Amino acid sequence: MLDRADSLRRLEAELGAVELDVQGTYNLDTSQYAALSLSDVGTAVKAAGYNVVSNIPNSAGRMLVLAYPRTTTLSASDGPFVPKAGLSHQELNWARERHKVWSKKFNRQFGLAFLHGFVGFFAFAVALNSFDEPGSRGKPIALAIAVIVLLLFAVAVFKAIDARRKRWDEIGHLLER
Numbered sequence: 076m077l078d079r080a081d082s083l084r085r086l087e088a089e090l091g092a093v094e095l096d097v098q099g100t101y102n103l104d105t106s107q108y109a110a111l112s113l114s115d116v117g118t119a120v121k122a123a124g125y126n127v128v129s130n131i132p133n134s135a136g137r138m139l140v141l142a143y144p145r146t147t148t149l150s151a152s153d154g155p156f157v158p159k160a161g162l163s164h165q166e167l168n169w170a171r172e173r174h175k176v177w178s179k180k181f182n183r184q185f186g187l188a189f190l191h192g193f194v195g196f197f198a199f200a201v202a203l204n205s206f207d208e209p210g211s212r213g214k215p216i217a218l219a220i221a222v223i224v225l226l227l228f229a230v231a232v233f234k235a236i237d238a239r240r241k242r243w244d245e246i247g248h249l250l251e252r
Contacts, residue, residue: 082110083119090123097158098149099142099171100128106136113137147172154178157251170249177242181235188231195224 086108093101105116120127120141128148131138142148147168149156156174158167202217243250 078110079115082108083115086111086116086119087123090119090125093123093125093141095142095146097156097167097171099146099168100148101125101141102131103139103141104133104136105139106133109136147175149175152178152182154181158249159251162249166249170246173246174242177238177245181238181242184231184235184238188228188235191224191228191231195221195228198224 089103095101103116103120105111105113108116111119116139117127120139124143125141126144128140128142131140140148149171153175156171158170162170198217199221202214202221205214205217207214
């Protein structure tokens with residue numbers, strides 16, 4: 076029982092000294108508190124005023140990703156985010172929120188550009204290397220389809236670049252260059 080009380084005291088001390096990173100999260104390694112059940116850890120986290128954003132299972136136990144309520148958090152898929160030092164909590168949260176919106180728009184266009192580029196260049200190569208029977212219109216049709224897909228590739232690349240530019244215009248003053 077003493078080990079459980081000691082673990083609870085150490086957990087409360089760690090939760091009292093939490094500093095969130097620029098993503099708005101704190102990773103709590105629960106393997107240090109093996110004497111406590113997951114519900115005990117969850118109760119202590121709630122009592123300290125945090126929400127559990129996600130769980131990351133690891134070999135020793137579980138890593139809990141914590142954040143304040145009503146805080147926008149970022150993940151690795153949202154791209155690089157390096158804010159300027161000295162931003163208030165509200166400015167930082169707003170910048171994370173807008174970064175997440177713009178990264179979603181960019182990632183969508185980047186994925187479409189990759190798909191259209193792969194399919195378009197493959198179709199173009201196949202159309203150029205295809206043999207055509209005399210009087211057949213197969214090769215021009217295949218080339219037209221490849222060109223249309225490559226135009227979609229160019230549009231997606233333009234939109235991805237535009238999303239990055241608009242992101243920088245909106246929140247660039249809050250980010251490090």
